[in-house]
Amino acid sequence: MVGSIEVDVMSDKLNGKVVPLPEEFDPIAMISDPLPPQVVENGGIVDDEAEDKQNREIVLGKNVHTMCLAVTEPDADDEVTGEREAYMASVLARYRRSLIERTKHHLGYPYNLDFDYGALAQLQHFSINNLGDPFIESNYGVHSRQFEVGVLDWFARLWELEKNEYWGYITNCGTEGNLHGILVGREVFPDGILYASRESHYSVFKAARMYRMECIKVETLASGEIDCTDFKAKLLPNKDKPSIVNVNIGTTVKGAVDDLDLVIKTLEDTGFTHDRFYIHCDGALFGLMIPFVKRAPKVTFKKPIGSVSVSGHKFVGCPMPCGVQITRLEHINALSRNVEYLASRDATIMGSRNGHAPIFLWYTLNRKGYRGFQKEVQKCLRNAHYLKDRLRSAGIGAMLNELSSTVVFERPQDEEFVRRWQLACQGSIAHVVVMPNITVEKLDDFLNELIGKRSTWFQDGKSQPPCIAADVGKENCACVMHK
Template sequence: MTLGSQNLTRLDQLFYSMRDANACFLGYPFAKDFNYEPLWRFLKFTGNNLGDPFEPGTYRVNSHAFECEVVEFFAQLFRAPDDGFWGYITNGGTEGNIYGLYLGRELYPDGVAYFSRDSHYSVSKAARLLRLEHAVVDSQSHGEINYDDLARKASNERNRPALIVANIGTTMKEGRDDTSKIRAVLRDVGVRESYVHADAALCGPYAPFLNPKPSFDFEDGADSVTISGHKFLGAPMPCGVVLARKSNVRRVMRAIDYIGSLDTTLSGSRNAYSPIVLWYAIRCLGIAGIKRMFDQCEQLAAYTADELNDRGVDAWRNPHALTVVLPPVEEGVKAKWQIATQDVSHVVVTPGTTKQQLDALIEAIANSGR
C-alpha cells in the first residue's frame, strides 16, 4: 500500500491536529502518559480475540493468554471468588455496563433496574437496549446515590428483583455509591432478589487502595464490576475489563462451531491488541506503580482545587477524587481545554497531566468572565 502525496499531507495534518489536541485536554478522564512503543510490532497481525478468552478456539492469532492474566489481576484486586469469577476485555466501560445489566436481566428477567441520575449515559442506554423497566434514582449533591430515594422506589416494587448499577466514581463528580449500603437498603424494604453491577470506569484500578476503601467489589456485594482501561491506566484505544460471577456467565454461554469456542462475550471479533496493552501496563506498574501514580494525581487534584479556591472559584472534590468539580466554565475555556460541562464543569487529573497544564487552565478560568 502506498499513499499519494496529497493524502500523505492530510495524514500528517491529522497527526499534528491530534497531537496538539492531546496537549490540551483536561476535562476527560483519559491518561495522557504512556509509552507502548515495544508493542507496535503486534500491529502487523490481524489479532482477534474472538471467543471466550479462557477456552481454546480455532483461530489462534490472539492474545487470550494475556487477556486472562489481566482479568485475573483485576479479579484479585476486586476480591472475586477464587474459582467463581469470569471476565474479558471489552471495548470500554459502556460495553462493561451493557454486559453487567445483560447478566442481571438473564438472571432476573422480570427485574427492575435502578441507577442514579448521575450515572453515565451508557447505563440508561443499556437499560433501553435490554428493554429493562427502570427507575432513575435521585443523587446527593456530591454525586452519590440518594439511598432514601432508592428505598422509596425499590419499596414500590418490593416483590420484583432489583438490578442495580452502582457508580464507583460518577462521570462528572466522581461520587461513589456504596454497594453494602445499597444491599442493606434493598433488604430493609423487602426486596428479596437483587443483582448489583459496579461501574468503576475511572476509579476501579485505584479504588481498592483508598483509605477508607469504597464499598464496591465482590466481597462488598457486587455481582459484576467494570473498568475502562484507557482512563486511569491509559491506552491508545478505548478498552476496558468486565468481571462477573461465573455462575451468571454460564447462563448466557453458547457453544459455537464456527469459532470452536464458547460465545460468552458481547462482541464477536474482539481487539487482540488492547489486552496486550493492559497486560503491559499492569506488569510495568504493579500495585506499587498504580499507588504511586494515584498519589501524584491526587496531589495535583488537591492543588488545582486549592488554587482555584484562592482565586475565588468555587471548586471542590470528593474525598480522594481525581475529579475537580467547578461551576460551568466559559465557552472559550471549555473549547480550548476540552472541558466536559453539564450543570457543572470538571477537570480530571489523570496520569500524565502536568502542573504546567493545570496552571494554564487555572489562570484561564480565573481570568475568564465565567
C-alpha cells in the same frame, strides 16, 4: 464505639444528609501494602434524551463534515509518480502535529495520556482477534487469549474473586462493560427492575432501552452520590420483583462514589435477600483508583455484588478504548451459547474482539503493578486538591469529592475556551479530571488563562458568575448569594 459511629453515619445518609468521611481520612495517604493477597485456587423505559432537551439547550460540537478528509480515487499514473503517497504522508504529518497540540490542552475527559507502547509496534502487522470465550481457544489461531486471561486474573485478584469462581473478558469500552453487567443481571432476573441514580453514566439507561427493562431513576445527594432514602422509597412499592442495581464507583460528572455498603444495607432493610438482587458496579475510572486510597470503601466480591467493570483507556492508559468486565462464573451460563464454527462459546456483547487491547493492558500492568498504580493515584489526588484550592482562592466555585480526582467548577462563559481545553460541561458546571499526565504546570497554565478570561467575561458588571449551589451545594458555590 466504632460500630456506633458507623451506624450514625448510615443513619445520616438514610436521612439524606451529605456525610463527610472521618476526620482521620487522608485521600492522598499511602496504604502500607497495595498488593492484594494472592487468591487461592480451589419496564418504564427512561427517555433521557427527551428529558435533557426539555430541561435545556445542549451545545453540540462542530459538524465534522465541514472538516472531513475525503477519500478520492488514485489517478492512473499514481503508482509511477508517488504523488498520492506523498500527499497522504503530509496529511498524516499534519494530523500528528494537531494531536500533539490537542493533547497539551486536554483536561476534561478521564484519559491517561502518559504512556509509551513503542515495544508493541512490532505487533501491528497482525490481525489479532479474540472472538468467542476468553477461556476457550477457538479455531482462529491469531489471538491473544493468554494475555487476556492473565489480565483478567490480575483484576479478579484485585476484587477478591477466586480464579475458579469468576468469568470475564476484555471489552471494547466502559459502555460495553455496563451493557454486559446489566445483561447478566437481566438474565439472572428476567423480571427484575433496574435501579440507577440520576447521575449514572448514560450507558446504563441505554442498556435499559436496549433490553426493554423497567428502569427507575434514583435521586442523588449534592455530592452526586445515590440518595439511599429515595432508593428505599422506590424499592418499597416493588418488593415483589427482584432488583438489578447499578452502583457508581465514581460518577461521570462529579466523581461521586456510591456507598456500596449502604446500598446493600438498604436492600436488606427493605426485605431483599441476597438471592433477590444483583449489583453491577460501574468503576470506569475510579474502580482502579479506589483500591489504592487509604480507608476508602472497598469494592470486593466478598460482598454480594454480581459484576464490576472498568475502562482500560482511562486510568490504565491504553491508546485504544477498551475495558475489563468481571462477573461470577455461576451467572454466565444464563447467557452463554456454544458456537460450532468457532469451536468456542459466546457470552460477550460483541463477536470479534480487539486482540491487541489485552496485550497493551498486560504490558502496562507488568510495568506498573499495584505499587505503580498506587503512586499514580496519590499524584492525581494531590494535584486535584491543588486545582480545587487554587480555583477557590481565585473566587471560583469548586467542589472535589473526597475519593475523587474530578474537580467540578463554574462552567466557563466562552465555548471556544471550553473547546480549547476540552472541558466536559453539564448545565452550569464543568469539570477537570486530573489524570497521571496532568502536571501542576499544565494546571497553572489552565488556571492563569481561565482567571484572565474571567476578568473579561464579568468586567462590565452586568454579567455575574453562575450560581452552582443546586449542582454542588451552597458551601461550594462562589456566586454573589453564597460567597
